[in-house]
Amino acid sequence: MTIATLKKGEGRTIKAGGMWVFDNEIETVLGSFEDGDIVQVHDFDGFPMGKGFINSNSKIRIRMMTRNKEQEIDEAFLRMRVQNAWDYRKKTVDTSSCRIIFGEADFLPGLIVDKFSDVLVVESLALGIDRLKDTILKCLRSILEADGIQIRGIFERSDAKVRENEGMERFKGFIGPEFDTNVEITENGVRYIVDVKEGQKTGFFLDQKYNRLAVGRLCKGAKVLDCFTHTGSFALNAGLAEAGSVLGIDASELGIAQARENAKLNGLENIVHFQCANVFELLPEMEEKGEKFDVIILDPPAFTKSRNSVKNAIKGYREINLRAMKLLKDGGFLATCSCSHFMTYELFTQTLHQASRNVHKRLRQVEYRTQAPDHPILWAADESYYLKFYIFQVCDEK
Template structure:
């Protein structure tokens, strides 16, 4: 354990670099580093110094990664068990004051000052995603401390499952991994969110099993859905569709390209007694929307919750085309005076670009938009303000869609 907290050397920045770090960011990139000193061990802790020797904090290093250092602290010169425990307790305390903790994200990487690790709580189960070599070394301790703190708060955990199977681990020189941490348990977990029951598959579902970040956005669509005909695109396990059904929609059609997702969504509809009004089909949304338009279908509410169309700056142009296309198609399917809920979960699709793209789509189909809501991710996915706002990724709008006068 002592080696876990050992400082292995010093990383010296180039003159004029570290601007993101100085503006509140958590990362040091490879091209910002002038030199290293000491017996550097990838995954180990290092001090970060400015070009003039000024101490800028402690982070863990991985020279294989473009993000070479992820900062753990900007002030302390020592990381120990008490430091990690304080960070974990701060994560839980923050959620106690901001969200319903029955199911929520307990640790959100950089935004919780524990860079590279995500831990979700689904009822009495934790799901861990470790994305960086350095934090992987701290993972057992973080999980141990988190279970301890939750038990003290009257929320004992019966099992922990790891979903560290993202491709980004390969860039860190790590293998993709999924499996139990500790004893095995039933990985189908029952949760309740906004009064809706779900069966969450933490082993085989997307990401950690369920998208908790849209919790309050799902609730926000309810007022528009009473007695409405609703189309929910990219429905995943049916969360928006089920909220519409619970709000009293006349009919809801959920669409997703994943057969597993549609099967889970159908199961969730039955779980809530909504099978008579909420149904799901497995189709490609980009192919379905033009066909529905050709068939003359119109809906009171259309919901777009697509996956990230880009995970890098290099593919942003194609992503813009994709977002413009689905929003354009969706607006054509909304009755005059009906409603469109649309979002983007891509960090690289910044709020300004997303808004511009939606506006262009509306202009192309001669629709006027009246904004009802603009929201981001739920508070258990906090947004850490910095120059790049690395933790801001979800943008969510609700519009009334009107024909041009």
């Protein structure tokens, strides 16, 4: 087998338990290979580090599959990985809709599989795992069927730009027979129609499942503002929790149209309303009108997807949080988050503190949360820890 040998002093990530070997960490690659092949990884002194798949197109040159140099990456191995992922979900989350495979954190690097009721949505982001995808999905269907779960269809959403970094084309389409891509799911008692074909990412953000539930507890009788509502998930949880009134805001007309349908689906159209608008423009207008809310939720898209744009992201997060704090009644609650792993916990916390000082507000932390357990955080794999979620009570300085 082809052997990739690390430079002396390199490989810190995989030695700490991570999954990636970068191009500048490799001294030599001995033997012939095609991109996507499995190779052996050795430390500079020849000590075997395990096996992974290689891609000369990517800065992430090797993604590790196993630390066992004797392990064959065959169907039995892949079935074991998938079985472990499913067993973990059964113990930690509601599996009616959940993320079954979360890439590196499930030791299947570059692969995402979400289950929405009886439909699977697949996102393949690395060449090596793409070659193993069909076998993995065959194993997954078999494992689910053994638990009495019938999957009626699989849709692939491998249309992210990051595939181009792997020398791969973007792809979106059915794997197997076609089916209705508007799928009804229930989460926290809220019903949604998930558009797995045209919705963002794989169609719905499962990572906020229990954060939505946590915010809902604060909303009974409250006037609620849900910013960047997407298809209305936080807003609908607030409505189901007997909020007095809820307004959801998003710049996407498609998202708002779906949110309104979801409100009707839950019989909440008289309580939960939606508006298509730019949050950055609307919050100052609300402030000028003297509007006040009991609960405000900020669930923005990632303002930064690279280290180069972190400074601009900080400005964006500070601006929306500052505006939200000014719109809250004294003693109101702010739920606020960042979904970019480049916006670290320390940076996000510091930014919120700056925003509160700028508007002379005191923050009382109710709780700090992160992504749902079906998106496990693998220590030493920083990219798996991305969602930072705070709930504060916001008080005037007196």
